[in-house]
Each structure stands twice: as C-alpha cells, then as structure tokens.
Amino acid sequence: MSDTPEPDVPAERLVGSDRVLAVLIELAGRPQGASLEDLARAVSSPKSTVHRALASLTRAGLAAKSGVGRYVLGDEFLRLAFAHHEARPDHQRVLPALVALAERFGETAHYAVLDGTEVVYRSKIDPPSGAVRITSTIGGRNPAHCTAVGKLLLADRLPDDAAVVAWAREHGLERRTDRTITDPDAFAAELARVRRRGYAVDDQENEMGINCLAVPAGIPAARGAEGAISLSALAYRMPLDALEDAAGQITALVAEAIDG
Known part of the structure; x- marks a missing residue:
C-alpha cells in the first residue's frame, strides 16, 4: 500500500492539524493560562507557527486571550465538553x-x-x-x-x-x-x-x-x-x-x- 497521502488530505495539513491539537491539549493542562512563549516551548515549535494555531483556535472559540497576554481555553470549548458529557x-x-x-x-x-x-x-x-x-x-x-x-x-x-x-x-x-x-x-x-x-x-x-x-x-x-x-x-x-x-x-x- 502506498504511503502517499490522498490528494484531498495533503501531508502539510496533517502536520498543521497535529500542531493545533498539541496546542489545545497544552492549554487544557494550564488552567491559569499560558503565554505564546510558554506554548511554543512546550510544543517545540516556532512562535509564529504556534501563533497561527492559536488564531485558528480563537476563531473557533476554543481558545481565548486574556487581558494580560495569556491564552486560556475558550468558553466554546467548555460548553462543548460539558454538553457532550451530560448527553x-x-x-x-x-x-x-x-x-x-x-x-x-x-x-x-x-x-x-x-x-x-x-x-x-x-x-x-x-x-x-x-x-x-x-x-x-x-x-x-x-x-x-x-x-x-x-x-x-x-x-x-x-x-x-x-x-x-x-x-x-x-x-x-x-x-x-x-x-x-x-x-x-x-x-x-x-x-x-x-x-x-x-x-x-x-x-x-x-x-x-x-x-x-x-x-x-x-x-x-x-x-x-x-x-x-x-x-x-x-x-x-x-x-x-x-x-x-x-x-x-x-x-x-x-x-x-x-x-x-
């Protein structure tokens, strides 16, 4: 079986998705929030790349930025998690x-x-x-x-x-x-x-x-x-x-x- 990704799922997209998920999981383990520098260090990625991941999560409501420049899980993430659990x-x-x-x-x-x-x-x-x-x-x-x-x-x-x-x-x-x-x-x-x-x-x-x-x-x-x-x-x-x-x-x- 060929290891070549299917045309509609390019390899770079899989890597990017993995990175977004890694940032989300890292945020979940930091209730007090984390800075961009903290997250970049934790997932071993450049700050610019992590910033793009955070932008995607923020647009979806899964992350949010506090007034002191720290990122936390977003309210939409919490809503989805609790609604899923209760159901x-x-x-x-x-x-x-x-x-x-x-x-x-x-x-x-x-x-x-x-x-x-x-x-x-x-x-x-x-x-x-x-x-x-x-x-x-x-x-x-x-x-x-x-x-x-x-x-x-x-x-x-x-x-x-x-x-x-x-x-x-x-x-x-x-x-x-x-x-x-x-x-x-x-x-x-x-x-x-x-x-x-x-x-x-x-x-x-x-x-x-x-x-x-x-x-x-x-x-x-x-x-x-x-x-x-x-x-x-x-x-x-x-x-x-x-x-x-x-x-x-x-x-x-x-x-x-x-x-x-």
Missing part, C-alpha cells in the same frame, strides 16, 4: 445510581471504565452536603490495580490466577501507598476474592485516607462492558468495614437505579 448515554444511564449513592451515604460516587492498565472516571457525583469532599475529576485516571473499580473490571477481564499473575508481571504493580498490593500472587488472590464476592475494595491503596467499594454498573454478566460504579469515602468518616457492611445495600441500590 453521553453511559452518563445518563448511571446518573440515577450515582445520585442515589451520594444522597444515601453522604459520600462521593464515581462511574469508571477500564482503559488498558488504567481506569478513567467518566462520571462523578459529590454528596449534597459535607465540608470535605474527594478531589477526583471527570476524565481523571488512576492505575487499575490499586483502585476498587479497576480491580472489579480486571477481575472480569482476567479469568483466573494465571492470567492475573501474567498481567501483573507484564505491567507491574506500582506502589502508590504502603497498602498497595504489589506482589503478583497476592494480587491474584485479591481478584479471586472479588469474583467470589461480586464487589471490590480499595483499602487506602491508591490514596491514603480514601476507602472505596465498587460494584458492577449493571447486571453482573455485563459488568465488563458496562464499567463499574464506586462509593469513595474518607476513611475517618466511613471506615472500610462500614463500607463492606453496606456492600449489599450498594449493589441493590445500583441494580434498582440502572436495571429497574
């Missing part, structure tokens, strides 16, 4: 369950999916009240092996101990806290417990002070495709044993809200 079918499907969990237990509820060795949080509902809340973000990522949602989804993807050990040796089990499981055999035993119980826990394994319990986001047979729902709690407010005591309530509440 996503998976968010709409799990939202009643997340709201019910947050209201019932006064803690934060998440919906997450597996992406390689990480979990991605697609939805989050904070409790209606409470001075201290969890600082997770929609779109944020964490290693799958040390999160309750990740363990639940990996237990579905990896059918037995041998598969778990092979996965752990291939990808490693990064130690995030003193409680993170880093031994492949111990991790295999943990996922075996997840399969038996039908839920997974994170005993301050990803972040000290935060406990978590995850259940399937839908009927158990479909949990791999449907993602996982978790209740994340500050350990001093809701210790792990209290979370586990509520596992049956959490599972039933999610099943009722999603499956009817």
Whole structure:
C-alpha cells in the first residue's frame, strides 16, 4: 500500500492539524493560562507557527486571550465538553445510581471504565452536603490495580490466577501507598476474592485516607462492558468495614437505579 497521502488530505495539513491539537491539549493542562512563549516551548515549535494555531483556535472559540497576554481555553470549548458529557448515554444511564449513592451515604460516587492498565472516571457525583469532599475529576485516571473499580473490571477481564499473575508481571504493580498490593500472587488472590464476592475494595491503596467499594454498573454478566460504579469515602468518616457492611445495600441500590 502506498504511503502517499490522498490528494484531498495533503501531508502539510496533517502536520498543521497535529500542531493545533498539541496546542489545545497544552492549554487544557494550564488552567491559569499560558503565554505564546510558554506554548511554543512546550510544543517545540516556532512562535509564529504556534501563533497561527492559536488564531485558528480563537476563531473557533476554543481558545481565548486574556487581558494580560495569556491564552486560556475558550468558553466554546467548555460548553462543548460539558454538553457532550451530560448527553453521553453511559452518563445518563448511571446518573440515577450515582445520585442515589451520594444522597444515601453522604459520600462521593464515581462511574469508571477500564482503559488498558488504567481506569478513567467518566462520571462523578459529590454528596449534597459535607465540608470535605474527594478531589477526583471527570476524565481523571488512576492505575487499575490499586483502585476498587479497576480491580472489579480486571477481575472480569482476567479469568483466573494465571492470567492475573501474567498481567501483573507484564505491567507491574506500582506502589502508590504502603497498602498497595504489589506482589503478583497476592494480587491474584485479591481478584479471586472479588469474583467470589461480586464487589471490590480499595483499602487506602491508591490514596491514603480514601476507602472505596465498587460494584458492577449493571447486571453482573455485563459488568465488563458496562464499567463499574464506586462509593469513595474518607476513611475517618466511613471506615472500610462500614463500607463492606453496606456492600449489599450498594449493589441493590445500583441494580434498582440502572436495571429497574
């Protein structure tokens, strides 16, 4: 097959598009804004080229220039992002369950999916009240092996101990806290417990002070495709044993809200 670009998609346009996207992504990581010089340095491009990319983004409303000469994400970008998130079918499907969990237990509820060795949080509902809340973000990522949602989804993807050990040796089990499981055999035993119980826990394994319990986001047979729902709690407010005591309530509440 020829590597020559099709006539209507010239090679230089692809390079330019990649550069515009690189500038947009860089802006997204700088909530306080960035100067032209900062962005040119970050994407390793001449200032004149980055300026053209910023002009294109600004015309589309995806970037804006502040009064002090710094560029930020534009309001149109934010509108599109939030509108897309609110309209996503998976968010709409799990939202009643997340709201019910947050209201019932006064803690934060998440919906997450597996992406390689990480979990991605697609939805989050904070409790209606409470001075201290969890600082997770929609779109944020964490290693799958040390999160309750990740363990639940990996237990579905990896059918037995041998598969778990092979996965752990291939990808490693990064130690995030003193409680993170880093031994492949111990991790295999943990996922075996997840399969038996039908839920997974994170005993301050990803972040000290935060406990978590995850259940399937839908009927158990479909949990791999449907993602996982978790209740994340500050350990001093809701210790792990209290979370586990509520596992049956959490599972039933999610099943009722999603499956009817």
